[in-house]
Amino acid sequence: MPDVTLRGISKSFGTVEILHDINLEVKDGEFCVFVGPSGCGKTTLLRIIAGLESVGAGELSIGGRRVNELAPAERRIAMVFQSYALYPHMTVYRNIAFGLKFSGGRKAEVDAKVRRTAEILHLTPLLNRKPRDLSGGQRQRVAIGRAIVREPSVFLFDEPLSNLDAALRVNTRIEIAKLHRQLAATMIYVTHDQVEAMTLASKIVVLNHGRVEQAGAPLELYHRPRNLFVAGFIGSPKMNLIKGRVVASDAEGARIALADGRETRLRKIEAALAPGQEVTLGIRPEHMAAGTGGPVALEGSVDAVERLGEASYVYMHLTDGTNITLRSPGDSKVEPGSALTVSAASGAVHLFDADGLALAHIVIPA
Amino acid sequence: MTRPIARPRLGRIAVHGALLFYTLVAIGPILLILVNAFKSRRAIFNEPLALPTAKTFSLIGFDKVLAKSDFGLYFLNSLTVTIGSVALVLAAGSMAAWALTEYRFRGNALLGLYMAIGVMVPIRLGSVSILQLMVDLNLVNTLTALILVYTAQGLPLAIILLAEFIQQIPRDLRDAARCDGIGEYHIFWSVILPLLRPAVATVAVFTIVPIWNDLWFPLILAPGNGKQTITLGVQQFIGQYVIDWNAVIASLSLAIAPILVLYILFSRQLVRGLTAGAVK
Numbered sequence: 001m002p003d004v005t006l007r008g009i010s011k012s013f014g015t016v017e018i019l020h021d022i023n024l025e026v027k028d029g030e031f032c033v034f035v036g037p038s039g040c041g042k043t044t045l046l047r048i049i050a051g052l053e054s055v056g057a058g059e060l061s062i063g064g065r066r067v068n069e070l071a072p073a074e075r076r077i078a079m080v081f082q083s084y085a086l087y088p089h090m091t092v093y094r095n096i097a098f099g100l101k102f103s104g105g106r107k108a109e110v111d112a113k114v115r116r117t118a119e120i121l122h123l124t125p126l127l128n129r130k131p132r133d134l135s136g137g138q139r140q141r142v143a144i145g146r147a148i149v150r151e152p153s154v155f156l157f158d159e160p161l162s163n164l165d166a167a168l169r170v171n172t173r174i175e176i177a178k179l180h181r182q183l184a185a186t187m188i189y190v191t192h193d194q195v196e197a198m199t200l201a202s203k204i205v206v207l208n209h210g211r212v213e214q215a216g217a218p219l220e221l222y223h224r225p226r227n228l229f230v231a232g233f234i235g236s237p238k239m240n241l242i243k244g245r246v247v248a249s250d251a252e253g254a255r256i257a258l259a260d261g262r263e264t265r266l267r268k269i270e271a272a273l274a275p276g277q278e279v280t281l282g283i284r285p286e287h288m289a290a291g292t293g294g295p296v297a298l299e300g301s302v303d304a305v306e307r308l309g310e311a312s313y314v315y316m317h318l319t320d321g322t323n324i325t326l327r328s329p330g331d332s333k334v335e336p337g338s339a340l341t342v343s344a345a346s347g348a349v350h351l352f353d354a355d356g357l358a359l360a361h362i363v364i365p366a
Numbered sequence: 367m368t369r370p371i372a373r374p375r376l377g378r379i380a381v382h383g384a385l386l387f388y389t390l391v392a393i394g395p396i397l398l399i400l401v402n403a404f405k406s407r408r409a410i411f412n413e414p415l416a417l418p419t420a421k422t423f424s425l426i427g428f429d430k431v432l433a434k435s436d437f438g439l440y441f442l443n444s445l446t447v448t449i450g451s452v453a454l455v456l457a458a459g460s461m462a463a464w465a466l467t468e469y470r471f472r473g474n475a476l477l478g479l480y481m482a483i484g485v486m487v488p489i490r491l492g493s494v495s496i497l498q499l500m501v502d503l504n505l506v507n508t509l510t511a512l513i514l515v516y517t518a519q520g521l522p523l524a525i526i527l528l529a530e531f532i533q534q535i536p537r538d539l540r541d542a543a544r545c546d547g548i549g550e551y552h553i554f555w556s557v558i559l560p561l562l563r564p565a566v567a568t569v570a571v572f573t574i575v576p577i578w579n580d581l582w583f584p585l586i587l588a589p590g591n592g593k594q595t596i597t598l599g600v601q602q603f604i605g606q607y608v609i610d611w612n613a614v615i616a617s618l619s620l621a622i623a624p625i626l627v628l629y630i631l632f633s634r635q636l637v638r639g640l641t642a643g644a645v646k
Contacts, residue, residue: 052541073547085538089560098556099546146546 002076002153002186003028004049008058011044018044019056019210026188026203031180034190035197035233036207042190043158045207049188050079050156063153073103078147079156082163084139086131086146092118093127096145103150117149120182137168144176148183157189161196173199194234198222206230228356231282237313239350240288240324242281242298249273253346256281259320264296267346271359279359282350285313285327287362290334294343298324301339305332316340396622403427403619407612427616430603437617439592440599445624447509447595448577451516455573456566458517459524464554466525467532468540478529484522489515490582497586507591515583520573527572531565532558567635571628578625596621 004026011019018041026032034042047053049060051072060068067075086095096117100110118124121141131139140160147155157176161169177200180187191197197204198218206213206221206229214226218234225231231239244264247255253267256279264281273279283296300318307330314326314334326342334340347363401417402410409422416422431437466478489496496515497506505511535558543553559566584598596617603613 047541050541050545052544072541072545077545079542079545081538081542083536083538085536085542087539087543087557098543099548102546102548102552146542150546 002063004032004154004186004188005061005064006045006049006058007060009045009048009055009060010058011041011048011053011056017210019048022058022210022212024205024212024215026186028186029184031177031187031189031200031202032205033197033201033203034188034205034207035192035194036213037233038192040207041210042192042207046079046156046158046188046190049154050077051075052079076153077156078150078152078154079158080140080143080147080160082159084131084143084163086139086142088131091128091130092123092134092142092145095131095142096123096149099146099150113149117145120148120179121145136164137172140164140172141175144179148179153186155183155185155187157187159191160189161191162193176200195236198234204234206233208233224358224361225282225350226358228280228282228352231350231352231358235284237285237325237327239282239284240322241352242283242318242322242324244279244281246273246275246277246279248275258298259322260299260318262297262299265346266296266349266351266360269351269360271351273359278354280352280356282352283324283344283348285325287348288324288326288342288344290314290326290328290332290340290342292341292343294345294348296346296349297341297343299339299341300324302334302336304336305334307332314340316342399615399622400619402611403615410611410615424612427612427614428620430610430613431617431620435599435602435613436592436594437596437599437620440594440596441620443509443593444578444596444621447512447516448574450509450513451520451577452570452573454513454517455520455524456570459521459569460528460559460562460566461554462521463525463528463532464558467529481522481525484518485526489519493582493586500587505587507588507593509588509593511587512583512595515587516573516577516580520577524569524573527569528562528565531562535561564635567632571632574628575625578621 004024006022006024009019009022009024010017022045034045036042044053048055049062051067051070051074055068059066062075062077072079087098090098093114097110097114100113105113114127115124118127121144123138123141123145126134126138126142131142134142140163143160160176161172164172173196176189180200189196189200201218203215204218204221205215208229213233214221214230216224221230221234225234225239228241232241243259244256247257247263249255249269249272253265254269254273255263255265257263258281281296288294298318300316302314302316303323304315306313306315310330312328312330312332312334314328314332315323316326317323324342326340328334349360350358350362351360353359398414402414404418404425404427405416405422406424406426409416409418409424413422418424462481466474466481500506500511503511505514539557539561540553543557548556579597580595581597581601584595588594589598600614600617600621603610603617
């Protein structure tokens, strides 16, 4: 079965080390998304899996077979590029058929496959057009068609949606999700957009500076980020991070002094905390509310309010200058410039130590 | 819609004036030859700038060239040499350019530099040793000698120009082809070369014109045995004491024809090739 396994993969360009000791397993049929800021090495990692970059160190296997030395075509992968990379001088039909012809398919067989693929992607009326006569979304579908016609065991997508406009991006995202269900194939998808990652993935791999920060199911990353980087990267708007210091800790919970001088009580902390320890509290905007309803209360003044209709995002700063964001109901009456107290339940707080590693996570409501 | 900013009237007139002047300088001699090719000898000397009239019209030059000399043979020789050389230059040049840009190997940069030197040093400097080499190879008075020399002459520029164009082809295309399982040769022939068409046309014209017009190498490498090219063939009408102007002008106007045809065929591709990359 086409599991993709990476063991100790490293890669450097010249003296610059791009990837450090990547260990990863993508199971058969999984939709795995590599996500991270630009320059984190996610595209390089994808190109290594594709065989377009050589493996620096470590072992890469697909379906239990070591493929380090194999050419892209022998790995039975297909890749969809960010720029689509359609052959500009060929019609859509020829673009899709090109790879098949060279792998020695019989003409009638190739023709049947191309037409079936075109059918799946609604490309049939476009088969005789050249790429320059297509819209961005259509080109994207041709690029995907070129991949699926080869019936690969692993699909690789390199930021396939980043050249599309917002509406089309959502549509194509849903199409890709459908396609994944339809083909039940292993897919590896690179993006810098955490919304794409959350919506598409069955497994997200968060990369930063060439290291895997965390890998797991989308909601696992959302609810239990392993460190500050993942906490800040997954979720939109970003998680609010508030500095604090442990005052006292016992079996019941902990008292933490926040940077603005307030003290807050957290109940049932799983981690052992030492008095005087520097910590960071992480609270997602959607887990906070205006008012003093929860034990963790913060006071600040409102800088801006974005009204989206179904919700309003309130951007405010605390007395010590920390910026925080609050997701409040769409009919919120908060005005910019006003003072506001917000609060969260003690179970809604993530706790990170001075090195940014998670100490405690929110209590996930059952 | 953005419109180009209208330049001051005077500036535009100056630009057009300069362009018109250059056009005149470039086309003038060609027109002069074409006009005089259809005139009698007396008319050529009396009124060189006049158009042929019923009185001065004469085809004597063409008659001499076509009927009384081996013009057809010379023409064929030129054609063979030019087409042969250009075909070799384009085939070898495009492959070399592809290899130099696409593959990282030891000596890559050095080889590129070696080619660049070929552009800077005129091949005529090596005339003596080339002649010696051709004598040793028993290739004097053959078209093969000319084809070999012209291929060497055209290759460096062709490689540098084509490499530049190949670099502009998006990397993703080659990677996509590799993922599609296309072999390296087929990537070159089926993906890269079709996209290089405007560049190939440009390089072809740049290569053809100097070869077709060259007098030097035909003179020293293949001056006899019916291997003369057209530029050399014309020389037989230029004697030590008498120059048969009718025949010279008629054969020159015939010699211009293929280059003109070529230009008309390639001009669109040529312009695209020359300006490629200048505008997105």
